[in-house]
Amino acid sequence: MMSEKILYSLNAIFDTPDEISHAAEKIAEKGYKKFDVHTPYPVHGMDDAMRLAPSKLGYVALIFGLSGTLGALLSLWWVSAIDYPIVIGGKPLFSFPAYIPVMFEVTVLSASIATVLAMLFVFFKFPNNSHPLHGTGYMKKVSSDKYGISIQADDPKFNEEEIRKLFESLHASEIDLIFWDNEELNHKNKILEPKFLLFLLAAAVITSGTAYFSLNKLMFMVPFNWMMEQQKQNAQQKSLIFDDGFGMRQPVAGTVARGYMPYEFKGQPDLAGEKLVNPVPISKESLKIGQQKYDTFCSPCHGYHAEGDSRLRGQYPNPPTLHSDKVRKWSDGRIFAVLTDGQNIMPSYSTQLTVDEKWAVINYVRALQRALNAKESDLQ
């Protein structure tokens, strides 16, 4: 039968917030339980007027918050004291103060996420977004400038005539009935149909089964395992070819790496001064490199102008000036020996400077020396 619609509720519209508060109070007083109030904005004191029980949402937050605290504590304890015990900063394996910030964060996180999800899915029944009041004239009015109240037909005290009289005595401006939309009522959620659930289950089994099979079984079958079993020496593996069992071999005696120049004058700076010749020509480029390297590595002690004016403020002894007669008369090779071997408390700079860079620095030192002892002819 087409006309047989199921009654959802009896609704009334009021014009002022005071009237709606009063009406809600009266209706709650009469003992109606299943009714709701709709207003365009939150009306203060409505919870009290409707005699609503406090929200249960707080318990969700409490339970999930506490389980977050406990979960964080247990996982931290298990990870750092049982499963992978490492002493950190000399603290005991189970060091509670260090866990408190994590426990606090996890508590807040789980409580807030659980609250939002519970609100949506449990209290608002989220995937279901239909409601018999949607799309009605009543809803249009109460969402703009009117205040409505609706008593549901499934309230145990529901009696249309009585409620009509009650609404009229409360000076409702409009009273009307709202029916369930039959189409909506018979609408079933397709997500929960057995066929769809079965399909989901099958898809899950197939994809996870395939992944498991290909990663754990297929890779170890011929011919896919050929890639794993190669005839080669792996790192840290015992050699089957050499008697001493080492896979890594020493280079032939006397082998020299490319670009490496052995230094033969270790401990013999004067001999180095005689034999070594500066191979780097004095050019704009090499002086630039020399300046850059000098400023980086030499100037902290020797000063930017090589006068021995250290920037270290006495934390390290100042070196002598490089403008002394002794150093000015030294050959380039003699200075090279100092850079390579070190002298007195100056260490070797071989790890910081390459051979060519050392020569470039020497060229730059020569330029500094010349700058302080310039001749007449330099001015031209």
Place this chain on the structure above:
Amino acid sequence: MSSSSIEYQKKELPLKIQKIGLGLFIAGLIIVILGYMVNPDRSAYNNIIAFTFLTSIAVGSLFFVAIEFLSGAVWSTPFRRVGEFLSALIIVLPLLFIPLLFNVDKVFHWTHPEPADKILIGKAPYLNVTFFIVRIVVFFLLWLLFYYLITRNSRKQDLSKDSGLTSRNVKISAVFMPVFAITITFTAIDWLMSLEPHWFSTIFGIYYFSGTVLAALAAATIFIILLDKKGFFVKGIHTDSYYSLGALLFAFTNFWAYIAFSQFLLIWYANLPEETFWFLARWDGGWKYASIGLIIIQFLVPYMGLLSQPSKMNPKRLLIMSGVLLFAHYYDLYWLVMPNYEKGSVPFGWIELGFPILIAGLVITVFYYKSKNENLVPIGDPKLKRGIDFRL
């Protein structure tokens, strides 16, 4: 919304209150004087606890009054006078810090550092007796000035009902905020942290501030509930206002725990001897139980007690929790100060009781005299009607 629609009949506090207040004050004073005669060192340490505790209530209450003006809060207007009356305790603060100024060398090690002690010699430009006295006097005068300015405007409004006075107080409160922040921080450093002058903690000022706010709020809540019970407020205080007070108490309980734990965690983690010895002294012998007790009394008990919504609305429970928190702040200050007097065991005897009794007497007496001369409800305030009708 004209304020003339509010009918306020001024009610006087019973004379009994005055007698109780004066009685407690005199009893406390006798114990304190005896204490100073028997054991001046120990009494001086107790005096510091008492001074910082009373500063917490007095200056903290003024902070709350200022915050109300600054944020334009409506809910607290009907009982703002409670905060104003309590901040009148600023006037009696010298009673507690002047005896100490004659005893600085007894409690503060930095007044006589050993010549070999480079750290204290280095801190001497700040930690010396002259500058110390200058600081506390300047702070006291600043507090007094702002107390005078804010409450004077509030009093005037009762008669003139001029809403311009509210906006003038908003401006004064805005200036007071940084003054409060700086003075309270340096009070904490001077009177509490410098008891152990080799120790330092950059969070210490906030630590004391968190306790200050808790104590001031708790004291105000106790007065509000007791006065409301006897019907001193217009139309009574609605549970929604109690809820707001409870929520603030709860929030600052958590804030205190957060700050206290932050201070502990960093020192515990870094494990540097020049910082850890301060906590070790509070974990030595009987002090261990005092430290655990502090966590229970100032965090766990009020946290559990104020967590649920109904408990914040229930004046009876709120009264108990405020009492606990007020006691907890005194306990907290005792925990900060007394390990400097005695290491290894917790000193407790009749000398410790003198100052709390004295303070209770002072608070009641000052409140009585203020309420005798002034209205308990700011009847001229333009926010009053909205405050009385406040609903969450």
